[in-house]
Amino acid sequence: MRLNEIISIAGTAVLITACVTEAPAPYGALPTPAQVEWQKMETNMFVHFGPNTFTSAEWGDGTESADIFAPSDLDCRQWAATAKAAGMKGIIITAKHHDGFCLWPNPVSSHTVAQSSWKDGKGDVLAELSVACREYGLGFGVYISPWDRNDPHYGTPEYNDVFRVTLESALGSYGTVFEQWFDGACGEGPNGKRQVYDWQLFNSTVYKMQPDAIIFSNVGPGCRWVGNESGSAGRTCWGTLNVGDITPGTHIDCEILNTGDMNGERWVAAETDVSIRPGWFWRESENQRVKSLQELLKIYYESVGRNSLLLLNVPADKRGHMHEIDSTRLMEFRAAVDEIFAEDLAEGALAEADNVRGNSWRFSASNLLDDDYDSYWATDDDVLTPSVTISFDGVRRFNRVMLQEYIPLGQRVSGFSIDALGTDGTWQEIARETTIGYKRIVLVPDTEATAVRLRVTGSLACPVLNRLALYQDNVYVDMETANPAAEGDVKPADEPLLADLGEGREISGFAYTPIYKGRGGCIVTYDLFVSMDGERWEKVYGEKMFDNIVNNPIRQEVDFSEPVKARYLKLVPLRTSGDGTYGVSAFESR
Numbered sequence: 001m002r003l004n005e006i007i008s009i010a011g012t013a014v015l016i017t018a019c020v021t022e023a024p025a026p027y028g029a030l031p032t033p034a035q036v037e038w039q040k041m042e043t044n045m046f047v048h049f050g051p052n053t054f055t056s057a058e059w060g061d062g063t064e065s066a067d068i069f070a071p072s073d074l075d076c077r078q079w080a081a082t083a084k085a086a087g088m089k090g091i092i093i094t095a096k097h098h099d100g101f102c103l104w105p106n107p108v109s110s111h112t113v114a115q116s117s118w119k120d121g122k123g124d125v126l127a128e129l130s131v132a133c134r135e136y137g138l139g140f141g142v143y144i145s146p147w148d149r150n151d152p153h154y155g156t157p158e159y160n161d162v163f164r165v166t167l168e169s170a171l172g173s174y175g176t177v178f179e180q181w182f183d184g185a186c187g188e189g190p191n192g193k194r195q196v197y198d199w200q201l202f203n204s205t206v207y208k209m210q211p212d213a214i215i216f217s218n219v220g221p222g223c224r225w226v227g228n229e230s231g232s233a234g235r236t237c238w239g240t241l242n243v244g245d246i247t248p249g250t251h252i253d254c255e256i257l258n259t260g261d262m263n264g265e266r267w268v269a270a271e272t273d274v275s276i277r278p279g280w281f282w283r284e285s286e287n288q289r290v291k292s293l294q295e296l297l298k299i300y301y302e303s304v305g306r307n308s309l310l311l312l313n314v315p316a317d318k319r320g321h322m323h324e325i326d327s328t329r330l331m332e333f334r335a336a337v338d339e340i341f342a343e344d345l346a347e348g349a350l351a352e353a354d355n356v357r358g359n360s361w362r363f364s365a366s367n368l369l370d371d372d373y374d375s376y377w378a379t380d381d382d383v384l385t386p387s388v389t390i391s392f393d394g395v396r397r398f399n400r401v402m403l404q405e406y407i408p409l410g411q412r413v414s415g416f417s418i419d420a421l422g423t424d425g426t427w428q429e430i431a432r433e434t435t436i437g438y439k440r441i442v443l444v445p446d447t448e449a450t451a452v453r454l455r456v457t458g459s460l461a462c463p464v465l466n467r468l469a470l471y472q473d474n475v476y477v478d479m480e481t482a483n484p485a486a487e488g489d490v491k492p493a494d495e496p497l498l499a500d501l502g503e504g505r506e507i508s509g510f511a512y513t514p515i516y517k518g519r520g521g522c523i524v525t526y527d528l529f530v531s532m533d534g535e536r537w538e539k540v541y542g543e544k545m546f547d548n549i550v551n552n553p554i555r556q557e558v559d560f561s562e563p564v565k566a567r568y569l570k571l572v573p574l575r576t577s578g579d580g581t582y583g584v585s586a587f588e589s590r
């Protein structure tokens with residue numbers, strides 16, 4: 001006997017209808033269960049730590065002595081305690097940055113903690129951190145840069161195998177690794193050659209060692225780069241992307257990474273990596289430049305609130321601690337987020353939709369108001385633009401609307417509006433947006449309403465939404481001014497930048513702040529000259545690079561190895577980013 005026959009004997013017609021309504025079929029590219037769990041982590045901590053922590057470089061060149069790595073009091077439990085208290089769900093450590101130095105004793109490298117005098121060569125940061133993460137219930141993840149400026153094999157076919165063993169060693173010795181972070185940078189190695197990476201080998205090695213790991217690269221396969229290092233996912237942000245045969249590290253339009261592709265062929269949700277400081281590594285000179293609470297909240301809204309995971313970098317300092325300025329700011333951030341999202345103001349409302357799938361209670365609008373992740377409101381297959389209204393008993397005041405799609409069935413909604421029913425009895429549109437995805441937090445004006453209506457204005461298949469919540473944020477105030485633009489004068493073209501100090505002075509270095517417009521306008525490489533009379537010039541640097549400036553266009557400070565006496569400085573741009581439309585910005589001497 002079939003199920004509906006049994007029911008028709010035992011029950012009413014209403015029951016029969018309820019039991020035979022099928023859940024919506026999945027639509028388009030889907031996340032794996034591991035990708036869904038990853039996205040539910042929402043905020044994770046990145047920790048940049050290594051030789052650069054001790055040299056103040058952003059990109060070490062691989063010639064640093066292993067002894068430079070000498071944390072005076074490494075305390076990974078302090079990192080984990082800080083991350084946990086900040087509400088983070090996992091920590092990703094730079095196990096090997098571009099300088100090639102390994103924070104664990106990698107058997108195929110001679111540039112690791114084992115070669116340093118730190119802890120007599122017996123130290124192992126990955127061991128300490130993985131244990132601390134387990135103790136605090138946090139996921140443990142690793143950043144391992146394929147670009148290696150130290151390994152002598154780099155730039156030869158043998159390097160791919162060296163890197164395979166590197167992966168096996170880092171991923172096979174420290175328990176579960178939730179995320180493998182592949183940096184796309186591919187520069188020259190010690191022999192001046194670039195490497196042709198064997199991504200097929202690298203990815204299969206990761207999966208062999210850690211079958212559920214999420215592999216990050218600019219194009220996945222687990223999750224994708226969001227296209228900038230400033231902490232902002234697209235206002236339209238699809239979890240799907242058309243990757244085609246693009247391999248990690250190959251250039252792909254940052255705008256597309258930022259927004260994803262509607263109907264993209266693969267599920268590769270965006271991860272927003274951004275540093276709490278201007279640079280990725282700790283340096284004393286940036287202690288006073290830790291991002292403000294307002295900046296962190298803006299980042300939160302533009303990452304977690306836009307269908308992306310936030311990977312917030314908090315670099316460890318020379319002691320091997322999270323610095324107190326950073327951890328204090330993190331606690332302020334968490335307290336603010338907790339306060340904003342403490343009370344769902346939609347609670348207790350009455351939810352009514354103009355269409356409910358099969359009229360079944362299983363898919364009713366009230367599912368939007370509970371916090372059971374797996375219960376959702378869905379419509380009939382042919383209803384793509386439904387609306388749902390939640391009514392209050394009285395007036396509610398709010399300025400944030402949180403929505404979630406049930407992504408195990410795919411991302412569907414491509415347009416929606418939110419209306420509020422004011423105390424004067426009229427409906428007013430308060431937001432008009434595009435995508436929702438795993439989570440969308442819409443910043444709406446301070447609103448007083450007796451009812452709120454969500455109108456889906458476009459959907460690729462019947463909408464499947466599992467949450468609608470309202471919040472009042474009294475902390476985050478100034479959206480537009482939270483991230484002040486970089487200072488600096490703008491020059492119209494890539495002409496030399498000239499500074500006249502008025503008299504001969506002892507100069508120990510200079511700072512350069514780029515102007516940044518769509519990855520254009522940054523000086524990437526330069527020559528630097530000094531002069532006493534403006535006629536005879538002495539070259540201080542030739543073909544020097546501002547490291548990572550295109551991805552992270554912040555003020556860069558360059559310290560001379562020894563002070564020079566000069567009245568004039570001349571910075572000659574050799575290579576600039578973009579198409580030259582924006583020129584370059586001025587620099588300061590120190």
Ligand code: FUL
Nearest residue numbers: 058183184185273280548
């Ligand atoms: C970039 C690197 O080049 C930076 O140094 C940093 O590690 C950032 C997270 O990724 O591609």
